[in-house]
Amino acid sequence: SAVISQKPSRDICQRGTSLTIQCQVDSQVTMMFWYRQQPGQSLTLIATANQGSEATYESGFVIDKFPISRPNLTFSTLTVSNMSPEDSSIYLCSVEGQGTTEAFFGQGTRLTVV
């Protein structure tokens, strides 16, 4: 199994500012996933982050808006840039069990942009 520490757990931010969300995993993992969950919606994959390479973004998400770092096999950050109220969501990081289809999630970051 994997234990993920995600922070902050919540934040209220002014529009136009940026917020960086951190995820720390207690074991080395190849891929880390970042999701967004807008109010009343299902989780949507933003990007997949591999160590040592640029993140792979899903359709509708761009690096300038959601830059991701993956400096090592246990850590990743997602930045929500130039925020607007439409960015108010829960953001979650996730990893897969090594060689399995198990999924482990962080505690989530509830972001409110005012």
Added chain:
Amino acid sequence: KNEVEQSPQNLTAQEGEFITINCSYSVGISALHWLQQHPGGGIVSLFMLSSGKKKHGRLIATINIQEKHSSLHITASHPRDSAVYICAVFNTDKLIFGTGTRLQVFP
């Protein structure tokens, strides 16, 4: 049409009731997850299934691969079971999520 559909969207129950949440999917999968999301947003994995049935405490999950359907059952429900329950399928290295079922159990 969503690739993963859950029903019902909302569910209220009295403590002690037997609860069933359903999930249907339209894509090929290698595994199906049942997840529990707490009010703060954090998600806990309850089950991962590729066939048959699994049981953990008061929770039971079943999957029928031929019918592309899974159910999550909660026996003797309790107010602490109140949460959003999400079905997610693993398809070509990616998880596809249902929109969730919001369960409220009243004492």
